[in-house]
Amino acid sequence: MRFKWNKTTLIIIFWILFMVVDSLKKIESLTANDETLWLYHLPGYLIWILLTFPLNFLFNWSDKLSLWKRFLFLAGSSLLLGSIKVMLSWTLFYLSFWLLKNEPLKGFADFLSGITLFYFVEAFIISGVVLIVLFVIEVYNKYREQSLRNAALETQLAKAQLQTLKMQLRPHFLFNANNVISMLVRKGENEKAINMIAGLSDLLRMSLERENHQLITLEEELALLEKYLNIESMRFEDRLFIHYDIPESTRLAMVPNFILQPLVENAFKHGISKILGKAEIKIAAKKISERLQIRVFNSGPVLDSAKPLTRNYGIGLSNSINRLTQIYKSDSKFDLVNLNNGVQAEIEIPFYQKVK
Amino acid sequence: MLKPIRVIVIDDEKQAREGIKLLLEAVPAFELVAMCEDGLKAIENIYKHHPDLIFLDIQMPEINGFEVLNSLDNHLRPAVIFTTAYDQFALKAFEHHAIDYLLKPFTNKRFYESLEYAKSILQLSTFKRFQHKMESLLKDYFQNHKHDTDTYVVRNRHAEQATFSNKLTIKADGKIHFVPLEEIQYLEGYDSYIKIHTGEKTHIVKESLKTMEQKLPGQSFLRIHKSFIVNMKYVKTLEPYFNGDFFLILASGKRLKGSRNFRKGLGKYTL
Structure with missing residues (x-):
């Protein structure tokens, strides 16, 4: 309502300004007390105010046309509305002589002859x-x-990147990883220890140096994730099992930068850390006609359907969901579902491939 | 010769357990009796082995270190060296109650210092004082963590193993309780909680009957109604009712209504 009112005021202000400028031009007639000014031009502005609304409507409606069609359509519209305006104005002018000045009505031919091309x-x-x-x-x-x-x-994007960095700098992750390294050294398993140090460094480097493009290839997105999961699986080597199902055809598909990290983080926070015994994470991508589907499954407690989804989602996920809608408008899907003793997050976006 | 100090190492990370094992092997006065990868196994092994000392990780899946200690009877609580990577609350609490802990990763020097300290508290006179400290630490912890002391059934992936297969693991008020399955007569589901009826006691857990169904062994437990699961062992007679509905009468005399929608499951029981 408020918006409409504002628009109406804007239109009225526009026409008042227009009228003032126009009247300055016609200052001579004003002083000469010319009747056409009072009976034709001034009521004309009222008609213009009213006609601006359909014009505005047609203008907005034509937004969906191609540029040329829109131009022609609007030219036609202004011809039509211009003609309507002239006819209305003229009829009003004509009637006002009869109503205000008590002059007898002239014939129809007389009426028409008064309109000149200039008015149109x-x-x-x-x-x-x-x-x-x-x-x-x-x-x-x-x-x-x-x-x-x-x-x-x-x-x-900055938030997602920050979240990724935070996840790696989280004391639990970092110190426990360092603890594993120290234990490996104690056991003389030097090569494993070196792999883990290199993995930690790669992980940190990758998330610090990653270019902040909105979209990157799935391959690049997964590279960072794999580094992270490698370290987690070294921490929980007899308990955590990680599977990837990424077909070659999806590797160059474009995905929002840092979009998967929060999903995996959630899988740990609400899934893996909540069950005793063996746990599983599965990451799968699939091309379905012109769509890309990415799934992250974790074993763990199922979602409580009684709780509102926002409470199940967590804050990290809401940023991901917002980004998906911001980037793809309504052309993306995000879902969390219970699936054989675990939870699966699913993202579906249009399939675009990186041009090589 | 002195009796060795018997130790259990509890940590959810394999390398962390094996590293401590290695460090302990160098000291003949200590004997490692078990290693546990989660709180449930820890409780079981502490009851089984009565260790003198445990190395206890705090952050573990589902049952954390404090909950392990809280589930033990006072007199069974061994000397504890906590190990943690990071836990602001716990660290503050340890300082406050003057209890030893190892920050991961730790140096050999620091590890052997804490072993020495453990040896000293295991002497009878100091051990009493240690136990008091531990009690007030736990009280402190659970007062500050009331929000996560919900009651529910622990999803137990060890259920296949003999020691756990005949018990339901219930976490209540930060304590683990074991309810023998054979004592459960029937379960009654409400909107957001379940009443577990055993002969003498009723346990209330926050859970849905649907998730509960998955946590119970199918051989003896049967869903007969949207709000009942019954242990078939306790069923005496089946009484048909209208439209395929039925009543099960338990040995105790309790009558449970069964719905025709769940009648299929009855097939394998000939009553």
Whole structure:
């Protein structure tokens, strides 16, 4: 409601300004007390105010047309609305002589002969001006929307990157990993120890140096994840089992940068750390017609369907979900489902491949 | 010769357990009697072996180190050296109650210092004081962690193993209770909790009957209604009712209504 009211005010203000400028031009007639000014031009502005609404509607509606079609459509619309304006104005002008001045009604032929081509050209130009103003507003709004969207995407990406770094710097992960290394050294399993040190360093380096593009290939996204999971599986070597099912055809598919990390983090937090005995994580990608589906499964307690989904999701996931909708609008899906003694997170996005 | 000090190492990470084992092997006064990868096995082994000393990791899946200690009878609680990578609350609490702990990773020097310390508390007069400290530590911990002391049945992946197969593991108020399956007569489901009826006691756990069904062995337990699971061992007679519904009458005289939707399961029982 508020928005509509604002728009109406804007339109009225526009026309008042227009009227003032126009009247300055016609200052002579004003002083000459010309009747056409009072009976034709001033009521004309009222009609323009009313006609601006359908014009605005047609302008917005035509947004879906291609550029040329839209141009032709709007040119046609301004011709039509311009003509309507002239006819309305003229009828009003004509009737006002009879109503206000008690002059007898002239014949229809007389009525028509008064309209000159000039009036039509004038109305056509004015509606053109209105359309140009609408166009400028539209371009400005689109630009603003775009930059807002970009800013939101940047923030979310930064958040995802921060989350990834935090996950690796989490004391439990880091110190326990270091503890494993120290124990391996004590046992004389030097090669394993070196692998783990190298793995930790790679992991940190990769997440620090990763370029902050919004989209990267699935292969790149998984590279970091594999490093992370390698270390986790060295920590829980007799308990944690990790499977990948990533077909060659999906490796170059583009995915949002850092999108999988929170899913895996969640799998540990709400799944693996909540069960005794053997645990499993499965990461699978699949191309289904022109869509990419990515699934992360973890064994563990199933979701409580009685709880609202937001409580099951956790904060990390909400950033992922926001990013998906920000990047793909409604063309993406995110789901958490219970599946054989565990939970599966599923992302579905359009399949785009990196151009080599 | 002195009796060796008997030790159990409890940690969910394999390398962490094996590293401590290696360090202990160098000291003849200590004898490693068991290594456990989670809290449940820890409780079982402590009851079985009555160790003098345990190395106890705090953060473990499902049952943490404090809950392990809390589940033990006071007189059975051994001397404890906590091991942890990081836990702000625990570290503060240890300092406050003057209890020894190892921060992972630790040096050999630090490890052997804590072994010396353990030896000293195991002398009778100091051990009493240690036990008091431990009691107040646990009280402190569970007062500060009331929010995660829900009651529920622990998803027990060891259930196939003989020592666990005949018990239901229930976590309540930060304590682990074992309820022998053969004592459970029937379970009654409500919106968000279940009443587990044994002959003498009723346990209430926060759980749905559906997840509960998965945690019980299918041979003896049968779902007969959307709100009942019954232990067939306790069923005396089946009484047909209208439309395929039925009643099961237990040895205790309790009548449970069964629904036709669950009648299929009755097939294998000839009553």
